[in-house]
Amino acid sequence: WHHMRYRPDPMMQVGCLQAPTISWQHAPVYALAVSPDGCTAICRAAGPDLQVWDLQSGTCKAVLCGHKKFVAAVVLLEGGMAAVSCSGDKTLRVWDLHSFTCTATWTGHTGEVHCLAALPGGTAWCERVVSGGLDGTLRLWQLASGTCTAVLQGDPHETFESVAVLGASIVLAVSSNHVQLGTRCKTPKIWDLQTGACTAVLGHVKSQCSCMAVTPDLHFMVLAAGETVVHV
Numbered sequence: 001w002h003h004m005r006y007r008p009d010p011m012m013q014v015g016c017l018q019a020p021t022i023s024w025q026h027a028p029v030y031a032l033a034v035s036p037d038g039c040t041a042i043c044r045a046a047g048p049d050l051q052v053w054d055l056q057s058g059t060c061k062a063v064l065c066g067h068k069k070f071v072a073a074v075v076l077l078e079g080g081m082a083a084v085s086c087s088g089d090k091t092l093r094v095w096d097l098h099s100f101t102c103t104a105t106w107t108g109h110t111g112e113v114h115c116l117a118a119l120p121g122g123t124a125w126c127e128r129v130v131s132g133g134l135d136g137t138l139r140l141w142q143l144a145s146g147t148c149t150a151v152l153q154g155d156p157h158e159t160f161e162s163v164a165v166l167g168a169s170i171v172l173a174v175s176s177n178h179v180q181l182g183t184r185c186k187t188p189k190i191w192d193l194q195t196g197a198c199t200a201v202l203g204h205v206k207s208q209c210s211c212m213a214v215t216p217d218l219h220f221m222v223l224a225a226g227e228t229v230v231h232v
Contacts, residue, residue, distance in 0.1 A: 031071045035080030040097070042083055044071035050085060052097065062100035066093055073116040077127055077143070084143075086113035086131050092141065108148045111135035115163040117171065119193075130171055130193065132160025138173060140193055152196050161186070162212040169193040174212055188212075 031044040034055070041053045042064075050064040050071055069088035076083050082103075083095045090113060094104040111134030119128040128149075129141045136158045140150040154160065154175055162174040174188050190200040213222050 031074045031085070033074045033076045033083065035076050037080065040076075040080055042074055042076065042097075044074065044085075048087065048089070050074060050083075050095070052100065064095050064100060064102070066102045066105070067091070069112075072112070072114045075116055075118045075129065077118060084116065084118070084129050086116045086133070088112040090133075092116070092129070092131055094143070094146070104146045106141055106146060106148070108139055108151075109133045109135050109137065111159075114159075114161050115173070117163045117165050119165055119171075120168060130163055130165075132163050132173055132175075134159045136160070138163070138171070138191060150193060150196060152191055152193070152198075154198075164212055164214045166190065166214065166218055170199075172212075172214060 029043050029045050031050075032041065033043070034041045039055055040061075041055055042050055043053070044050050048065075048067040048069055048071060050067075051060050052062040052064065053059070054061050064085075067085065067087040067089055071085050071087050074083055074085040076097075080097065082097055084092055085095065086092045090107065090109045090111060092106040092109075092113060093102050094106070095101070096103050109131065113131050113133040115132045117130050119130060127143050129143060130138055131141065132138045136154040136156075138152040138154070138160060139148050140152075141147070142149050155177060158175045158177045160173050160175050164172045166172050169192060171191050171193060172188060173191055174186050176186055186205045188202040188205070189198050190202070191197070192199050214220070215222075
């Protein structure tokens with residue numbers, strides 16, 4: 001791992017600072033996703049509800065209600081026609097972004113669902129979604145049928161906190177094992193969704209990781225730890 005510590009430059013000018021600022025009741029914003037055309041954003045701020053924003057006018061178009069606890073992650077499907085969210089209420093919900101209604105609720109996780117990613121391939125209603133949570137499982141969902149087609153079981157006491165797609169059937173998941181490794185240690189692992197096996201363990205990161213991203217060429221993974229440290 002390479003470790004980089006970010007030191008903000010107060011003199012640095014960022015062009016996007018001139019863009020309009022969207023606020024929601026002065027609350028922190030979580031679980032953000034933006035449509036491919038850059039016109040729509042969906043996020044969770046205060047409470048368990050999701051807000052759909054028009055990024056051109058800076059107005060909230062709709063509030064999506066249904067989850068009973070916080071929304072941990074949300075993804076927009078191809079074309080931005082629909083969204084899938086996961087929550088601390090142990091469910092995933094599918095949302096129609098034309099009617100702003102919940103079209104399906106998926107159950108199966110036995111703990112809070114903390115991470116979510118859409119797998120490539122197919123139209124808006126033929127994709128697959130992978131989710132992970134505190135029950136120590138990664139679950140593969142078929143959007144067309146709404147069924148869970150695979151369950152990948154982690155190690156005892158393992159919980160999944162972040163997931164990213166590496167290919168049509170390969171995902172990278174960051175997990176914790178508080179019993180074996182302690183509360184601050186995170187473990188990135190590569191999983192094959194076809195075989196259900198963990199194919200590689202990428203070492204351990206001894207810090208709290210708030211988010212993860214993979215470069216488009218799949219050569220690098222970036223983990224953000226706290227406010228000033230990034231692991232590559």
